Amino acid sequence: MFKIIEKKFLSENVARLVIEAPYIAKSRRAGHFIILRIDKNGERIPLTISDADVEKGTISLIVQRVGVSSHKLCAMNAGDFILDVVGPLGKATHISNVGTVLCAGGGVGVAPLFPIVQAMKLAGNRVITIIAARNKDLVILENEMAEYSDELIVMTDDGSKGTKGLVTQGMEEVILREKVNEAIVIGPAIMMKFAALTTKKYDIPTMASLNTIMVDGTGMCGACRVSVGGKTEFVCVDGPEFDAHKVNFDEMLSRLGAYKDKESENYSEYVKSCEATSLN
Amino acid sequence: MEEELNEEYYKNERKTEWRDKLRKEIKAKERTDISRIKMPEADPNVRNKSNLEVNKGLTLEMALAESHRCLDCAVPTCIVGCPVGTNIPKFIKYLEAGDVLGAAEVLKENNSLPAICGRVCPQEIQCEAQCFYVKKLSKEGAAIGHLERFVADYAREHGPTTIPALAEPNGIKMAVIGSGPAGLTVAGELAKFGYDVTVFEALHDLGGVLKYGIPEFRLPKSIVDYEINTIKNMGVKFITNFIVGKTATIDDLKEEGFVAFFIASGAGLPNFMNIPGENYSGIQSANEFLTRVNLMGGADANFDTPVHTGKNVVVVGGGNTAMDSVRTAKRMGAERAIIMYRRSMEEMPARGEEIKHAIEEGIEFINLASPIEYFADERGKVNKMRVQKMELGEPDASGRRRPVVIEGSEYDIDVDSVVIAVGVSPNPIVQQSMPELEITKWNTIKVDGNMMTSIPGLFAGGDIVRGGATVILAMGDGRKAASGMHAYVQADVFAKI
Numbered sequence: 105m106f107k108i109i110e111k112k113f114l115s116e117n118v119a120r121l122v123i124e125a126p127y128i129a130k131s132r133r134a135g136h137f138i139i140l141r142i143d144k145n146g147e148r149i150p151l152t153i154s155d156a157d158v159e160k161g162t163i164s165l166i167v168q169r170v171g172v173s174s175h176k177l178c179a180m181n182a183g184d185f186i187l188d189v190v191g192p193l194g195k196a197t198h199i200s201n202v203g204t205v206l207c208a209g210g211g212v213g214v215a216p217l218f219p220i221v222q223a224m225k226l227a228g229n230r231v232i233t234i235i236a237a238r239n240k241d242l243v244i245l246e247n248e249m250a251e252y253s254d255e256l257i258v259m260t261d262d263g264s265k266g267t268k269g270l271v272t273q274g275m276e277e278v279i280l281r282e283k284v285n286e287a288i289v290i291g292p293a294i295m296m297k298f299a300a301l302t303t304k305k306y307d308i309p310t311m312a313s314l315n316t317i318m319v320d321g322t323g324m325c326g327a328c329r330v331s332v333g334g335k336t337e338f339v340c341v342d343g344p345e346f347d348a349h350k351v352n353f354d355e356m357l358s359r360l361g362a363y364k365d366k367e368s369e370n371y372s373e374y375v376k377s378c379e380a381t382s383l384n
Numbered sequence: 385m386e387e388e389l390n391e392e393y394y395k396n397e398r399k400t401e402w403r404d405k406l407r408k409e410i411k412a413k414e415r416t417d418i419s420r421i422k423m424p425e426a427d428p429n430v431r432n433k434s435n436l437e438v439n440k441g442l443t444l445e446m447a448l449a450e451s452h453r454c455l456d457c458a459v460p461t462c463i464v465g466c467p468v469g470t471n472i473p474k475f476i477k478y479l480e481a482g483d484v485l486g487a488a489e490v491l492k493e494n495n496s497l498p499a500i501c502g503r504v505c506p507q508e509i510q511c512e513a514q515c516f517y518v519k520k521l522s523k524e525g526a527a528i529g530h531l532e533r534f535v536a537d538y539a540r541e542h543g544p545t546t547i548p549a550l551a552e553p554n555g556i557k558m559a560v561i562g563s564g565p566a567g568l569t570v571a572g573e574l575a576k577f578g579y580d581v582t583v584f585e586a587l588h589d590l591g592g593v594l595k596y597g598i599p600e601f602r603l604p605k606s607i608v609d610y611e612i613n614t615i616k617n618m619g620v621k622f623i624t625n626f627i628v629g630k631t632a633t634i635d636d637l638k639e640e641g642f643v644a645f646f647i648a649s650g651a652g653l654p655n656f657m658n659i660p661g662e663n664y665s666g667i668q669s670a671n672e673f674l675t676r677v678n679l680m681g682g683a684d685a686n687f688d689t690p691v692h693t694g695k696n697v698v699v700v701g702g703g704n705t706a707m708d709s710v711r712t713a714k715r716m717g718a719e720r721a722i723i724m725y726r727r728s729m730e731e732m733p734a735r736g737e738e739i740k741h742a743i744e745e746g747i748e749f750i751n752l753a754s755p756i757e758y759f760a761d762e763r764g765k766v767n768k769m770r771v772q773k774m775e776l777g778e779p780d781a782s783g784r785r786r787p788v789v790i791e792g793s794e795y796d797i798d799v800d801s802v803v804i805a806v807g808v809s810p811n812p813i814v815q816q817s818m819p820e821l822e823i824t825k826w827n828t829i830k831v832d833g834n835m836m837t838s839i840p841g842l843f844a845g846g847d848i849v850r851g852g853a854t855v856i857l858a859m860g861d862g863r864k865a866a867s868g869m870h871a872y873v874q875a876d877v878f879a880k881i
Contacts, residue, residue, distance in 0.1 A: 146688050188624070192631070320596075322811065323652055323811055338653075358665060361764070362666065363692075367690065
């Protein structure tokens, strides 16, 4: 059992949970993720560790409401317990001083990007961060990112905050303006696909952190497999970060939709059950 | 096979008065005239729609009748066939004498998981293959597996909950990594020596492959839990959600006072065939399919985890895992649940019993065929597979006839989902965290005769050493490793005095 110490909504559908997990807090590095199971009937879902406090023995997770499990998780509060949390999983981000690093996060992908921005800055890089969202209400971690970035660019699709436009436009502006040695992109698969195409044009080495479907997270099942440079890799043990120019994002997108029908069926059942409970 | 037969010991036991008397009660000729008992089975057309255990178990009368067949041989070759060296004639004769609980005690001497072994061991190629009936009489061997299961089940249902005798606690901390059959065996054995044992499990539930892999209809989870509880009652501590090499390293655990380690992290990395279209959704490894159903409750609407099935499910492979997968797909409502295997029925590595059960349950077999490509609908979900026919050529290194492609024989099959059950590779996590650990070219961990790795104090066994093997071989490793760890720690302790 893992206790929730703190819970806060960062936007309407995105919550931050601080969870007591001392071993994980101590072992985790930027890029690592965990798998959790809310209760005995729950599924195992992977979530990136967005921050940790070794002294307090806590880790922070940022979760967006999309399906049944994420809704249940967002409905939990400080003092509640999550049945299972295991990690840290995956390989940590390779952090070194390369010069200028462009970090681009889309939507809730900004959460896993934060520890990387932090580590890249501490390693002595010039860090330019772009955080992109559909509108101003969905922009998260602005202050945290600003603290560790030499420059922070906020972009929204509708222009309600920062610059109006897509993340790729912001990236291109930076690349045309100054020398970028490395890029890191994290966000929805479709965003990473186009972000990778953008940096490829300018031959900038780019890493993407993939958020595929997983069951065990230890290499056992292969649910998370992706094609990278024509070779099948497991995101859980070989990743989650890969050379973004080699990832087959179209295949990843279709695999992410593998359970869509069942998920939406489960979700409408869940919504019905919530409505039934609130009527009583 | 692994343990040398200590003939003197068995001879002396055999000479005890009661066994002598029991042997003489029925003439050998009469014993050999009795035909082997048939395991009662659930109706194939009922069980293939439910999770009912297929083998229903013997009744007391049946078990007693079968016990009479055992000749209590002067040289009990059956024991040589058992990877954990179970004293087979002794337990069968206790049973024949009517002391079922006594028989259970005998099983527990060498085997902490008899109810499991009685169900999933391939006795037909181990103890029963070495039976006098098979070797000398060309008859069916004594039904040792069925009797083992009967005795273990009877003791669980009727006997007191007992634990084996334990040495005085010595306070020395031992770590076991993985709670599958190898890990559970080591934990039980080390507890008997008096050690303070902690088992670290990566998943949220205990039992490893016994839980996520083997389906309920072949090994009920309640039986696995019962056996694990016995080990808990022996003082062994279990920590779930803990990945050694990730959550904490072996060095971290050394700092917490652990002096020796047993790595039994299993063969948890599924092999794929690397053919076009294999990453379409709806194509999954047997590990994924079985884990979603067995561990996550994927077939039960009350659980959140989804799983792919459909009307037409093809399982690629011919081993026990393939049989478990295809029979699970059938139970989840597949109209056509098909095994596709590249050799013929005779070369199939699955147990004869599993193949027989599968055929009875309406599983289709497409032998001498192998997939070469998959096709998908506009959403990337598999809907068709292209298959190539094979014929058998010369024997290969394994002694089985090599499948050879028949050119121009390709044809297509409509599928809703595909399960790939073509073997597993060792889990890489522990090795990745310890680059100095010596591994083989197959990524298995190298061990010596005592199951110690290249790092002193670090032992390993089961599938992480063998690649994909059986429950009982993993347990055999566990027994050997426990002795090795005991000797290592004792030598270490004495060296410090």
